[in-house]
Amino acid sequence: xxxxxxxxxxxxxxxxxxxxxxxxxxxxxxxxxxxxxxxxxxxxxxxxxxxxxxxxxxxxxxxxxxxxxxxxxxxxxxxxxxxxxxxxxxxxxxxxxxxxxxxxxxxxxxxxxxx
Amino acid sequence: xxxxxxxxxxxxxxxxxxxxxxxxxxxxxxxxxxxxxxxxxxxxxxxxxxxxxxxxxxxxxxxxxxxxxxxxxxxxxxxxxxxxxxxxxxxxxxxxxxxxxxxxxxxxxxx
Numbered sequence: 001x002x003x004x005x006x007x008x009x010x011x012x013x014x015x016x017x018x019x020x021x022x023x024x025x026x027x028x029x030x031x032x033x034x035x036x037x038x039x040x041x042x043x044x045x046x047x048x049x050x051x052x053x054x055x056x057x058x059x060x061x062x063x064x065x066x067x068x069x070x071x072x073x074x075x076x077x078x079x080x081x082x083x084x085x086x087x088x089x090x091x092x093x094x095x096x097x098x099x100x101x102x103x104x105x106x107x108x109x110x111x112x113x114x115x
Numbered sequence: 116x117x118x119x120x121x122x123x124x125x126x127x128x129x130x131x132x133x134x135x136x137x138x139x140x141x142x143x144x145x146x147x148x149x150x151x152x153x154x155x156x157x158x159x160x161x162x163x164x165x166x167x168x169x170x171x172x173x174x175x176x177x178x179x180x181x182x183x184x185x186x187x188x189x190x191x192x193x194x195x196x197x198x199x200x201x202x203x204x205x206x207x208x209x210x211x212x213x214x215x216x217x218x219x220x221x222x223x224x225x226x
Binding site for chain 2: 004006035040041042043044048091095098099100101104105109
């Protein structure tokens, strides 16, 4: 399967724990985007990364959230000291370039539940 | 401030008939629009896109219409099939990678 891969698909954390979400882009894609979907809402842009660089993190909360896309391995979205309001579906997308006309292809998502 | 709005949360259509999903936007600088389909517990799947220099784009059963003066976008599915039952999201961008999504319309195609 050459599509965007995300793991885990489901993640349960207690308040105060850390959540790590992983995303492997589609083969040949070096541009990765993270979106969050709260219940009954659309997807909201969080961060855009290229290999080893954060290009735009304007949609990411300033505290507790961080993202990386190392030279080797998947992109990681990290949420420290999770709170109930972090419960959501987190989707990763990838594209071949950063142009808006190069379609972003989405992974299956990680559903985070904070108890 | 919701820049992309899908005012119909749900829509039911008989199999074989036309499904029309609507989307309105407020930002006149949006220049690229997309429709994604999403099944439960899956990620959004790209369907069709349109640039602001066009007013129509067609791909098989799916046609997207863009009315820039009305800031309105619609997706037509003809003929509708039960497998089309899903949530449909429209998205827009202002020349950048940052897609702004609507809240989705749940389509149910009745056999």
